[in-house]
Amino acid sequence: MGLGTLLLLLAVTAWPGQGVPVIEPSGPELVVEPGAAVTLRCLSNVSVEWDGPISRSWTLDPDAPSSALTTNNATFQNTGTYRCTELGDPLGGSATIHLYVKDHRRPWRVLAPEVTVLEGQDARLPCLLTDPALAGGVSLALLRRLSVLPGRAVLRQTNYSFSPWHGFTIHKAKFIEGQDYACTVLVDGRVVWSSVRLNVQKVIPGPPTLTLKPTELVRIRGEAAQIVCSATDVDVHFEVFLHRGDxxxxISQQSDFHDNRYQKVLTLDLDPVGFQDAGNYTCMATNARGTHATSMVFRVVDTPPPSPCLA
Structure with missing residues (x-):
């Protein structure tokens, strides 16, 4: 074997019913220089499949009793965790190895530029270090809008951790933490960073909440009347409508935000009212979870309705 070739054997010995893989060498990590040749080999008694950041730079040799991934020119983009999983056996196991291709010009391998989670979930920002020796100099910052440099510190309430294998994790992400982030690391006295955008979506429990006022209405022709259709939701992405019949x-919409809810209001002013304004009015609001609707009847009369006492 030449000096430029690094051979990693993942020896997975499996017997039916055992399902406990064995990895050789015993270390869970492999660190190589850029340009090195790397072979990841999985040995098993059954067919296996590979999972991980497998790009076109890898070639696969699936010949039994082994399955080998090979690259002759490792780059920082090959950094990541590779898993070999046995197929066809419900008790079959898997083996993993994490590969670092240390490149101080490119200390970050970003698996995805944008991440979306629901509020309350853990958000993983997949900035992987290409050299584990740099782990002591990492930090997370907010990226300034319209800037090419990381700027502000993360929000005070942001609770996050870091793993060289997986990147930064923001625990129980809040809606306000949906920001552009900079994964930063100190390399030879200089700060090197890569960006990841985090989208945190509100958890929408159901359709918007509706209010239609008044619940019933009678006016003499020529008087003034007002009908207000109002809807609130935890997320701004909802619509509200007011229908007369079909x-x-x-109507111009007014929007507001208070008590952590978005409000949209439609106000129909009728002055003076006519017989054509009478009918069934329906207030409707819709979001990704569904639609709510409520109705009222507006009657227009020529003369005041008789008093119940005189009827």
């Missing part, structure tokens, strides 16, 4: 009314 006709959707064109």
């Amino acid at each position: 006709t959707k009314l064109a």
